[in-house]
Amino acid sequence: MxxxxxxxxxxxxxxxxxxxxxxxxxxxxxxxxxxxxxxxxxxxxxxxxxxxxxxxxxxxxxxxxxxxxxxxxxxxxxxxxxxxxxxxxxxxxxxxxxxxxxxxxxxxxxxxxxxxxxxxxxxxxxxxxxxxxxxxxxxxxxxxxxxxxxxxxxxxxxxxxxxxxxxxxxxxxxxxxxxxxxxxxxxxxxxxxxxxxxxxxxxxxxxxxxxxxxxxxxxIKPWNPFLINEPATQAFADDYISGGAMMKGYVLPHKSRINDETFKNAEGINGWGAQQGFYVYRGKRLLLAGDWLGMFRKEEHYKLVRILIDLPNTLDSDWQIDIKKSTARPPLACREQIASYARNVRANGVHVFRHRGKVLKQKLGQDFEPLWLDKKKGNKWSFVVNREHLMILELRELAHCQPDKAIEQMLRFIEETIPSKSIYIKETEEGDNQKKPFEQENLEIVKSMIKKIFDNQIMSGRSPEQAKATLLNLDPFNQFPELIETIYGND
Ligand SMILES: Nc1ncnc2c1ncn2[C@@H]1O[C@H](COP(=O)(O)OP(=O)(O)OP(=O)(O)O)[C@@H](O)[C@H]1O
Ligand SMILES: [Mg+2]
Structure with a gap:
């Protein structure tokens, strides 16, 4: 112009x-x-x-x-x-x-x-x-x-x-x-x-x-986010990103592998959950402390994962460094490389986070006895109660003389210990392949329970249609309408 x-x-x-x-x-x-x-x-x-x-x-x-x-x-x-x-x-x-x-x-x-x-x-x-x-x-x-x-x-x-x-x-x-x-x-x-x-x-x-x-x-003393001096810290190989940037992943030790003071100190200003993620440095100066850069969400089971990213100041505009030096955004071209590296480190991080039971077992020199077992059949996963668990054996004994008390105690223990955290992690790791109730199973047990409830309903004076309607609204039998139909038809 x-x-x-x-x-x-x-x-x-x-x-x-x-x-x-x-x-x-x-x-x-x-x-x-x-x-x-x-x-x-x-x-x-x-x-x-x-x-x-x-x-x-x-x-x-x-x-x-x-x-x-x-x-x-x-x-x-x-x-x-x-x-x-x-x-x-x-x-x-x-x-x-x-x-x-x-x-x-x-x-x-x-x-x-x-x-x-x-x-x-x-x-x-x-x-x-x-x-x-x-x-x-x-x-x-x-x-x-x-x-x-x-x-x-x-x-x-x-x-x-x-x-x-x-x-x-x-x-x-x-x-x-x-x-x-x-x-x-x-x-x-x-x-x-x-x-x-x-x-x-x-x-x-x-x-x-x-x-x-x-x-x-x-x-004043430095606060290093990666606990590099702890032998139980896992350090991953460096990976180079275009333009002279690099990254290096760390999985910090599980709480049981470091002393209380180190554990407390490592949680930093915002606490363990918040400090997970990327640590972006520009010329050795930390810009961002614990942020997944929009690639993942912060979740409890990734709290041991921290990944260092080093940037030279020549990449300021590519990474959109702001005036306050408190934000950075990876350029589109290298996002997948960074995300894929992080996925690997995160997978290892979950492993360390979940294996606290194993660590305890090693410490005590005894086998750890879980109440819930992780089961896999085909590509379907589920959690089942460990029938060999000492408490279940005790409850079987109790059922002989005080069946009501045994049932109540068993229900109580199931309610209190449902492995919701492990289920949540499984879902993130394996997607939505959780086994549905009685899926891939012999349905005899379901059938006999349906029959029992149906008979009882009839005996108490309800019509077959009413008994069927009750079953169709009864969790988990509502998921088996065809079974309810057959039993009703046969009767
Ligand atoms: N402590 C200091 N010692 C010597 N020179 C300084 C000091 N502080 C500021 N300056 C000079 O003043 C200039 C302006 O500083 P200012 O912080 O405003 O901008 P900058 O550091 O150049 O860029 P930015 O806005 O990214 O911080 C610097 O480039 C430097 O030359
Ligand atoms: Mg300045």
């Missing part, structure tokens, strides 16, 4: 409303702080410190690093929304993409963002975005302001950056007093969650030992 021939009108974004809109991208405090830490890692920080200073509604959160830092010109550029083109190629270790994170993550939590930075051989510099000022003036203008107590924070360092969040209106409403114990308790809980999120999101950097992370001045 020849743009020179076309009339134009200026449509510059309106600063006040635009900057408020940045607040609505959907971060929570955990993902927001992780986004700030991304920048520290990209800037080659060796140490990263997350801190907070409780002063009620004047509380600050700070993220300090000893990375490369910025000079004045670079800092102003960094503070500009959209400082970089998302299409530009990035260094392999760069965790950034959109040129927005520093601003959008900060504004999602606070109304005043100050960055103090020092580049080697330069003096420290600082600038502040103050949303109240932008609102008042509707100008895209930074303020040369820093809270007094932080002014000299980088003076003794060769290089580094300090991000300061002030006026945290999203978590601390205006008017919150410093003496408010309840608010302090809530704030502390929120910060604990942030700590757990950092332990998980950046665990590979902590394990590499190239970067140390501190929270409230104490070094």
């Amino acid at each position: 020849d743009y020179s021939q076309i009339e134009k009108a200026s449509a510059i974004p309106e600063a006040a409303s635009m900057i408020e809109t940045f607040r609505a991208i959907g971060y929570n405090i955990e993902t927001a702080i992780a986004d700030i830490i991304d920048n520290s890692i990209s800037a080659n920080a060796k140490n990263i410190y997350v801190d907070s200073n409780w002063v009620g509604d004047k509380t600050t959160i700070t993220i300090l690093d000893d990375g490369d830092g910025m000079n004045n010109e670079q800092l102003i550029q960094a503070m500009r929304p959209g400082a970089q083109n998302p299409l530009a190629a990035r260094n392999v270790t760069d965790l950034g993409r959109f040129g927005l994170g520093l601003k959008t993550a900060s504004f999602s939590q606070c109304r005043r963002l100050t960055v103090l930075s020092k580049r080697k051989d330069y003096s420290p510099v600082y600038w502040t975005w103050d949303l109240d000022y932008v609102n008042e003036t509707s100008k895209w203008e930074l303020l040369r302001y820093i809270p007094e107590e932080y002014k000299t924070a980088l003076d003794d360092r060769q290089s580094g950056t300090l991000v300061i969040w002030n006026n945290l209106d999203r978590i601390l409403p205006i008017g919150t007093e410093q003496s408010n114990e309840f608010a302090l308790g809530k704030f502390t809980d929120i910060m604990e969650k942030v700590k757990c999120h950092i332990q998980m999101t950046f665990h590979r950097f902590m394990e590499d030992k190239k970067t140390k992370f501190y929270f409230w001045s104490r070094e």
